[in-house]
Amino acid sequence: MNSATPSEPAVEALIRDLPKVELHVHLEGSMQPATLLELAVKHGVADLPGSLEEINDYYAFRDFPHFIDVYINSVRTLRDEEDFALLAADVAARLAAQNVRYAELHVSLYNHLMRGIPAGVVFAGLEHARREAEREHGVRLRWIPDFPGDFGVEVGEKTLDAVLKDGPDSVVGFGVGGIEVDRDPFAGIYARARAAGLHSLPHAGENGGPERVWSAINVLRAERIGHGIDSMRDPRLVGHLRETQLPLDVSPTSNLRTRAVERIEDHPLPRMLEEGLMVTLNSDDPPMFGTDLLNEYRTAQRLGLTGADLAALARNGxxxxFLDTADKQALTTEIDAVLAAWRQA
Structure with a gap:
């Protein structure tokens, strides 16, 4: 990184043209306000905001627990296969419009199971939209079912049981999110998930300290860390992450909106890259945080990253x-070509 950044319009063109992968975005957290209103009316959910203006106020989060409350309330509008297909189709179209070619989306499966919605209904809707999205937009979607860790071990077991019973081949991993609690109790759940061929993709170190990241690594055998920004508080952990190149899926605007960082200028993304960590750039819950992946690239540029840095983040994604080797090579080659063309413009 250096201060000699190109003009803003030129960087905007690069951001637009870069082929992108997104690895940390929540399906339910990607619900647009208009969709939330539509589904609330469809199912007669009366205790939610009744207008787009009220939803904007609803999405003003006091802290992370408040965000979780709003998230869970919004999820209640998803009830049948058609709802899940509608949501996933809209998310796919919006990703494609940002030149996202491939995305691994977290699905808050237990938040549906707890309301009596079978996993088969959830996945049937998602799979219909996934197939249509690839045909219509050329964007490929994969799923990461997860559970809220603060709900306990039994909830994690039930969620994994449902995934193993009804999950399609497009499920690539297993996640844990919610309010950040100790990850050690989930060792057995993750051992089962890994044995079944699911990748270990827990949230850790968003606001729970570096010890949560250590737990995700040592106990859950994480293959990527969701967020992980608290890792920067532990030099030994930074060294480990540098050596292993374990990916950290970072979402700057999300961290600002949930008060994990007080000011965007305080975000550790530039320092993480300077330390040689393997960082990917993501939007997390885009409409809830007033962002999308394009905006996250713009935010990274405002934090001092150059065009080459932005292309490196795209390569990291x-x-x-979990694309195959040939697809990774093809996308990386395209990223390099876009960067080269941008430099010559």
Whole structure:
């Protein structure tokens, strides 16, 4: 990184043209306000905001627990196969419009199971939209079912049981999110998930300290860390992450909106890259945080990253994904070509 950044319009063109992969975005957290209103009316959910203006106020989060409350309330509008297909189709179209070629989306499966919605209904809707999205937009979607860790071990077991019973081949991993609690109790759950061929993709170190990241690494055998920004508080952990190149899926605007960082200028993304960590760039819950992946690239540029840095983040997303080797090589080659053309413009 250096201060000699190109003009803003030129960087905007690069951001637009870069082929992108997104690895940390929540399906339910990607619900647009208009969709939330539509589904609330469809199912007669009366205790939610009744207008787009009220939803904007609803999305003003006091802290991370408040965000979780709003998230869970919004999820209640998803009830049948058609709802899940509608949501996933809209998310796919919006990703494609940002030149996202491939995305691994977290699905808050337990938040549906707890309301009596079978996993088969959830996955049937998602799979219909996934197939249509690839045909219509050329964007490929994969799923990461997860559970809220603060709900306990039994909830994690039930969620994994449902995934193993009804999950399609497009499920690539297993996640844990929610309010950040100790990850050690989930060792057995993750051992089962890994034995079944699912990748270990827990949230850790968003606001729970570096010890949560250590737990995700040592106990859950994480293959990527969701967020991980608290790793910067532990030099030994930074050294370990540098040596192993374990990917950290970072979402700057999300961290600002949930008060994990007080000011965007305080975000550790530039320092993480300076330390040689393997960082990917993501939007997390885009409409809830007033962002999308394009905006996250713009935010990274405002934090001092150059065009070459942005292209490196795009490459990191490809490398950290579960695409096959040939697809990774093709996308990386395209990223390099876009960067070269931008430099010559």
């Amino acid at each position: 490809v490398a950290a994904s």
